[in-house]
Amino acid sequence: MSGASADLGFAPEDDAPIPYMQRVRDYYQGLGYGAPYRWAHYRDVPFQPLAKPLAECRVTLITTASPYQPGKGDQVPGAPYNAATKFYRVYSGDTTGDPDLRIAHVAYDRVHTSAEDSNTWFPLRQLRRMAAAGRIGAVAARFHGVPTNRSQRTTLLQDCPELLERCRADRVDAAILVPNCPVCHQSLSLAARHLEAGGIATVVMGCAKDIVEHVGVPRFLFSDFPLGNAAGRPHDPDSQFFTLDLALRVLEAAPAGRTTVQSPLRWSEDASWKLDYSNIARLSPDEIRRRRAEFDRQKEIAKSVRDETAAAG
16 A cells, blocks of 8 residues: 555455456466356346334245255365256255255355355354244245356246245245345345345345446345355354344345445455455466366266256256
C-alpha cells in the first residue's frame, strides 16, 4: 500500500472478495483446457417472503457435502480431492442425529482450512439450537444433499425439481443452503431460485460472492472466509452461532431479491490468504503438469461414478 493510501486508512488491494469466476477460468485454461466455463446468470430473481413468523417456520438445511463412504478412499479432513466420493442424485438424511458428512469431493480451500469441523459447512447442530430456543419453529425432519454438477441443465431439470418435491413432502417453510466449492455455489444458487419460485423462502450462506450474485439469488449471507467455512470459523461455536443467526435475520428481513449481507467476521487480519486459491500465476510448470495429470485421473473416476449412478437408475 502506498503511503498516501495508508494515510487515508484504505485496506490493501487484495483485501477484497476473491474473484472466483476469473480465478477458476484462468486456472483451468492454465492447465491446458479449452473454452472457459460459462457460469449461470439471470437478470430476474424470484422472491418468496416468509409466509409466517420465523418462530413458526419449519426450516431445512441443504448441503453439497457427501456422506462418508467406507471403501471409497481417503476422506479424512484435508484429504486431496477424491472424485470417488461424488454423488449425482439428490439424497436426504435424518436431522435428529449428527450425520458423518465430508467434503473430500469438492474444491474447498485445502491450504487455509483443514475441514476438521463439519459445523463450518453443515450447521445442523446450531439449527437445532435455534429451534430449542424458539428462534425457528422447528427443524425439518430431513436435510437434503444436492450434487455438485457442472452441468447446469442437469441441476435445473433433474436436481432442483427433485429437491423441491422432497421439501414439499416435508412441509418446509424455509431452506438454508450452504455450498462449499465454486461449482457448489452455482448449484445451490440455482436450487435456491427453484425453491423460491416453488413457494419456499431461502437464504444462501456462502463464501464465493461473485458466483452467487452472478447467478442471482433472493437472499445471500456472504462470509469472506476460505471455501468450506460458510457457516463460521472451525472449532468456534460462537462464530458459528453468530453466522447462522445472521443468516436467519437475512431470511426474515430481506426486502427483495438480490439481497446480500456481508458478515462482519474476518478470517484473518492478514488478507494474503486470498491470493492462493487456484492461482495459476503461483504454480511452477512442473506443478501445472502434475495438477493436469491428476485432474484428468479424477475426471475418469468421476465419470465412472456417474455412469454407475445412471445405470442404477
